[in-house]
Every structure is written in C-alpha cells, then in structure tokens.
Amino acid sequence: MLSQSVRIAIVDDDASVLKALSRLLGTCSYRTATYRSAREFLDSLQHGMPACLVVDMQMPEFTGLDLLHHLTRHGIRIPTIVITGHDEAAVRERCEAVGTRAYLLKPLQGEALIAAIDAATGREQADGAALVPGDRD
C-alpha cells in the first residue's frame, strides 16, 4: 500500500500526546516516528526526510517555532502541521510565514488532523474517501 511508505514525524515533549497521536495516525495506516524534542527530530533527519511533520509549539529550550525557523534557514522543506495549546495571532502568522500547512489547536479533532496530513501528503484524491471510518470496506 502506498500509505505504508508515508512516514509522519511527530514532535511533542509530552509522551502521552505522542503516543496517542501516533496511535490515531496508525489507524489511518500512517507510519509514525515520534520525537520528544526538536533536537531529537533534527538528528533523525540524517536518516531521511518524513513526508509530513506534526510539531508542538510549546517545548522546552528548542520550541516548535525555533524548529520551523531552523528548517527554513537550512532550506529543508517538509510539509508541516503545527499543533498548539495557545492560539496566539503572532505565532500563527509566523508559522504561516514559513509555510506551515495547518495550524491546529489542542485538544485537536482527529478528523481535522488526518485531513490536514492527507492534504499535506497529497493522499486525499488517492484514497481519501477510503480513509473515512465507516466508509471503508
């Protein structure tokens, strides 16, 4: 399956959030890699680029925004979805400035996240309909 090869990177300092999001995306046949910090994620880039990045804003030391800037500065372009507890206009603008695909507020709706990832990975036309629960099979 095409989806098997799609790798989603999730960066959040909260283990329980990582695990839950990973489980959710797993139900949509996404392969996920979870990182507790931005640095951990950057280190992983040498082994290959994920198809999509889901990143939390509030993290100690290296925040989500720091990570986005870092990627932009190094010319690394990964479709990115920001998840955050704070809806701050300034942060949202800066995220959009660096090309963020979606800006989702915690606690987030699974459908919205999946739709955003589908859009980011270009999977929506292929088998988007099949992914909607209940419509499958």
Added chain:
Amino acid sequence: MRRGRSGSDGERAVDDRWVTRQLMRAARARRTLARFNSDIGKAVAVAVAYFIGAEIAFFIGTLSDKIFAPFWPPNIVLFCALVLVPWQRWWLYILATLPAHVVAELGVGMGWLQLLVAFATNVLVAVLNAAAVQRFVGAQPWFSDVRKTWLYVLITALASPAIVALGGAFVPILGGGSLDDFALHWTQWFASNSLGSLALGPIVLILLADASLPSRPALRTIEAVVIGAALVVVCAVAFEVSAGTFESGFLPALLYSPLPLILWSAVRFGSRGASGAVLIVSAVLIGRALNGPSLFIAGDPETNVFALQVFLIGLAIPVILLGAAVEEARRAERTTRDSEEQMSFAATSANIGLWQHNLVAGDFWATDHCRRMFGLPADAPLSWETIGNAVHPDDRDMLKDAMHATTRNSTPVECEFRVVLPGGATRWMAARAHAAYDEEHGPVRLSGLVADITARKTAEHQIELQRRELAHLTRVSVVGELSGAIAHELNQPLTAILANAQASRRILAKNAPNLSDVANALGDIEQASSRAGEVIARVRKLLKKSDSRLELVDVNELFRSTLKLLHSELIGRRIRVHLDLAEDLPLAIGDPVELQQVLLNLVMNASDAMSSTANRKRVLTLTTRTTKEGSVEGVVSDQGRGITPDQQGRLFEPFYTTKEHGLGLGLSICSTIINSHGGDLRIVNNETGGARATFVLPAYRAMAAAK
C-alpha cells in the same frame, strides 16, 4: 514722640523696680519681725513653763535642804525649747528663762550667787543636751526609732548630766554644804537631771512634735486615761501597802506591780505610752517618797531618794526603748501594708492580678483583681483546684506543667491560657510566675502575675484572619496569571484523551478490530484523565481558603508539585530548571497550601527577574537542604537582574513593586507566611549574578527535640 514715650516708660520701669525692691525689703523686715515676735512669744511661754516646772518640783518635794529637787523639770523645759529651735536663737530663750529662774529660786530663799551658779549649770546641761541631740541624733521623731532613742538616752541621761554635774555639785556646796560631799552632790545632781531627761523629756518632745490625737479618739483615749489612772492608783497603793515593809520581803514584788500597766501602755501606745507611763510612775513615786514613808528606807533621805532615782532610771531606759521598738515594728508593718496596697493598686490599674502561694504553709493569696480575673468570689478559699477549675479544660495541663517547671527549675516561666468565667465568657490570660528558694527548704514560695490579654489575642486573631484573606486573594490572582499555563497543562492530557478515544473508535470500526489495541488506548485515556484531574486538584487547592490546619509538609514534594504547576509557564518563558533536592530532608510543620504559595511566588518572581536574560542563561536553581541547626532550608535562585541596594530594604514592604503590573504584595505575603510558620525569608544577590531567595522553616524533628 515714640522716643519720649519709651523714655518715660524706662523711668517708670526703674521706678517699678525700686518700688518692688522696697516692697520686698519691707516684706523681709516684716517676716523677721514676725518671727522675732513669735520667738518672743515662745520664749515667754518657755519662761512660764520653766517657772511652773520649778514650782511643780518644789510641790513634789525637795530634799532636806529644801532647795535640791530630785526631779527637776525646768532643765527639761529649757532643753526641749532649745532642741526645737535653731541655735542662733537660743540666747533669746536662755535670756527669757533667767527671770523665771530668779523668781522661782528666790521664792524658796536661795542666795544670789548660788542661784546664778544653779542657773549656769542648768543652762549648760540644757545647751549640751540640745546641741548633742541636734548634732548626733538627727531629725525628729526621736522616740520611734531604737537607734535614735539609744543616742538620746546616752546623751541626755548619761553623758551630758555626768559632765555638767561636775559644776552642778557646787550648787549645794555654795548653799553651805561641805566640799567633802562633792561626790554625793555630783551623784544627786546627775541623777536628778538624768531622771528628768528620761521621765519628762521624751513625752514633752513627742507631744510638741505631734500633739494630734489618734484618729479613733474615743476608745483609744479612754484606754489611755484608764491606764494612766490605773498607774497612779497602783503606784500609790503599792506605796501605801509597802511603806515600811522592807523587812517583809515583798518589796521586789511590789516594785513590779506597775510593770504590767507600763508594758501595756508601751505596747498599745508606742513611744507616747512608754514615756507617758514613765512620767506617771516617776512623778507618783518621787512625790510619795518625799512626802511620806518611802519604799526605800535603807538609810538617810538622800540615799533613799537616790535609790529611788536609780530604780526609776533603770525602769525608764528599757521602757522608752521598748516604746521605740513598738513604733519601729508598727512602722515596718505600715510600710509593708502601704507598699502592698500600692502594688495592688498599681497592678489593678494595669489590669494585672497578683498572687502568691506559700509552698511551706500551703496558704494562697491573691489580689481582689486577680480573683475577679478568674471569676472567683472575694471570699472564696483559694487553691490550685479552684484556680484550675476556672481555667479552660484544654489549658489546665499546660498551666500545671508550667507551674511544676518553675518550682523545679527556679527559672521564671511564662504561659498563656484561657479562663472561662462563670458567665461562660472566655478570656485570654498571660501569666508569669517564679519560685522563691530557701537554701534550707528548697522552693518556699510561688508567686506571679496574671494579665488579661484578650484584646491582644482578638487583635492577633483578626490580623491572622486578614493575613489569610490577603494570602488567599493573592493566590487567586496568581492562578489568574497562570491561567494560560494551566490551560496548557490541561490541554496536553485532553489532547491525548481525545486522540486515544478517536483512535479507539477507528480501531473498533474495522472489520477485525484489534481489541488489545483498544484496551491499551483506554489505559492511556485513564492515565491522561487522572493527570488532568491532578492539574485541577492542584489549582483547586490553591484557590481554596486555607483552614490553617498545620500538617507535616515535605518541602521537597512542595518543590516538585510547584514545578508541575508551573511546567508550561516555565517552558513558555524558556526557563530551564535545575533541581537539587536534599534526600533526607526533615519534614516541616505548616500549612501546605500557604507554603506552596510562597514557593509559587518565589519561582514566579525569579522567572520575572529573568525576562530580559539571554535565553541560554535562563536557569532557575531550586535547592533544599538541612541547615546545621537541623532546620529545613529552601532556595530559589535565578540568573536575573538581581536586586539593587535601594530595593534591598523595601522588598518585603507591602505594595512595593518593581514590576509594571505587580501589586507589590507577593513578597510581603511570602514573608508573613514564613514568619507565621516561625521561619525566616531573606533575599540576597548571588555572587555570580541574579538573586537568591532563601527560606528556613523549623523542622518537625528539631521541634520535637526542643520540647
């Protein structure tokens, strides 16, 4: 015009001064004249008294040559006059008595030379007595003090008559006596003057110094008159009965017969009674001895009279001293009573009760005010039991322990306790007590004072309530400040819960759902839910009003939970935390909510202080350790701006703030909270930059050891 007027004003002023001076001079002259007039009046009175004294002496009786009185009041009259006026005016009195002397002595047919020598010796003994008494005995009263009375006796009854008798002995010799009888005349002259000083001097001086009657006149006067009359009768009867009974052997017993009355008089009426009794006995015995059969019939009349004089002198000295001793004891008693009254009055005015418990005799004493403070009737018997019953049941053991402790250790003890009054009202009392020790018996007396401190306690309680109220309000405001961070803390578990729930639904919607995946997801939901619950519990705890219950507090745990509460806030501020908690930190005693508030405030302050610090330097160091004294110490150290010297002194002032939006209550409240826990909070700059807040709390272990 102006000058003219001022000139005339000046003249008038000079006139005024002159007039004033003249008036003052006139007044001075008038005063001198008045004093002189009054002195003359007194001198005349003294002269009259001198004459009457001489006539009385002649009436009582003189010895065989009819000129030599065994009891000679005039000398005492002159002495008493001189001793009471300044020596500068003595001449006036001496001059005034000369005519009286001349008239009296001529009346009994004395020759001029003899008369003048007699006057000279009379004056000499009076002057010597008066000068010595003024110089050595000191101020009046002379007969209510044993030491002064002794001096009076030594001077007037022994030393000065002994000296002047050397001259006085010539008086009878000049009247035709033989020089061979000088020793006899010396003895007669000495005894006569000595007896006068003892029998008449004291009572005259006492009455001249204070002629007022006792304050309860009726009964006392009757008693005095009865004693006096009884003395006269007893002495007279003793004489009547005993005259010529020398051989019967009853003489000593008869001589003692006035003694009970004399002692009664001395004990009841002090120096007045003693000297009055001595005068009566002397007058009656001498009068009887010279006019009838004598008690003393051993030899010639001179010897018999001399024996009587010796008897009277021997009786008078101890009796006068007894009177002085009685006065002294009375005065001491009165002083004690007065000082007790004053102390009691002062104590009552200060709303203080005084009490004393004699541990040997077991009796209990307390001021009336003290009894009222315990709600005890003025006549109720006092004991530890009645007092204990008035004390609030919860405080009885503590009070008992305190009293035992001070009895045992002899160190003063202080304690506060409640008293329940009969009406049911509760009053707060502060007591201070100490035990008096006796080397022989150990603790002999327990005494102390009780002060009503209800007003202070109420005020303290009000202040404590207000402090709590303010602490609560600032906690609420801190929670408000942290609302964003708290929302984030809740968002994390909610995000996990929602994602897990939606994942579970998706799994269950599949054809062959993997139920163990669902079970795992549900397990995670549970965990996240309880985590969200903890966040809410922490916030709720901060928001609730503290009920001031003291608990054992793990300060390390307090640090950890504070960090959890501030987790998101610190991340948002890009602050890293370095946590260094002592492993075997003793527990503290306190209100965990208020202590958490302190920590929260200190950490927030430290974070605010680092708002302009470079990101990589934003490190917050939280440390706990046990101090050398065994107390619990917590330190919150930042890398911020630090504090300036002018801020240093004002940090804990209410409404002092360096922040733009601060109320300035945070540190002030932290300080009052720590102080109310018996601890100490201080803030100083770090050597490496930034500030360091250190609080010390008494450890439970240390408190237990101290008790």
